[in-house]
Amino acid sequence: MEKSLKCAAPLSCPIVRSALLLGDEWILLALRALFRGPLRFDDLQKQTGAATNILTTRLNRMIEGGLVEKVPYQERPPRFNYQLTRAGRGLFPVVLELMRFGDEYLQCEDAKPVRLRHADCGKLSRPGQTCSECGKPIRLGNVTLEDS
Template identity: 65%
Template sequence: MEKPEKPCAPLTCPIVRSVRLIGDEWVLLVLRALFRGAHRFDELQKQTGAATNILTNRLGRLVEGGLVVKSPYQERPVRYKYELSPSGVALFPVVMELMRWGDQWLPCENVAPAMLLHTECGKLSRPGQQCSECGGALTPRNIELVESEEGAARAA
């Protein structure tokens, strides 16, 4: 699938264009929920904690930006599911790096660092491009974001 050409201001760099689309905490929370397997509005709302109007707005932005595909899953009443497009899936390493960077440079006293369960090896991994235990690639399909206590119990 070819990417549509969009006219850009001469001095607009790709970083600015990207941040205009995804540089919002609600957008990143929606992407995180989609990476975790949520597809329906109510699931996304539960995982993000976003108010209905905020979630509707951010989903619209992601659909318009080509990161998310909206399609009906029920006719009466019409209900939609939201799935990542190839360009949305391609943001996975960016989100992993933000998670890793945040744990390293913006730690919280009362919050444990983010951990992922790498389902291919069954071990806990730090966020990144590769599993910190087996070295295998981390993808949206082979990781689960876990709370530290839950993750320790599952990996044991």
């Protein structure tokens, strides 16, 4: 469900509203992990490296912001998977561009980049909106995120 807010300046700017929601690296790391599919809390914690209190806070913020939902997979004790909503999946192109920017302008010799395997051609692509190998669009449904 999309949210509509009455916003005073500077919140009338969609960039500011988005930045306030996405505002730190833990949320971006959780998004990166969730782009691979629904995950349990422990798996999210392992993939992000976040402390439990930090991850809990960020997941709650993402749920309140409409990016993530908790889906029960066990009743006793209650256990949940976290999965992206339509709004959360809509951030995939944004994250691709952040990956592209980081690769291009913020290089790190110790980095282990996430690689993108484009299903349409089967090849590894550099981050961006189109496959660097075949030129077709990259979407969440036609790319696999692989660890290097």
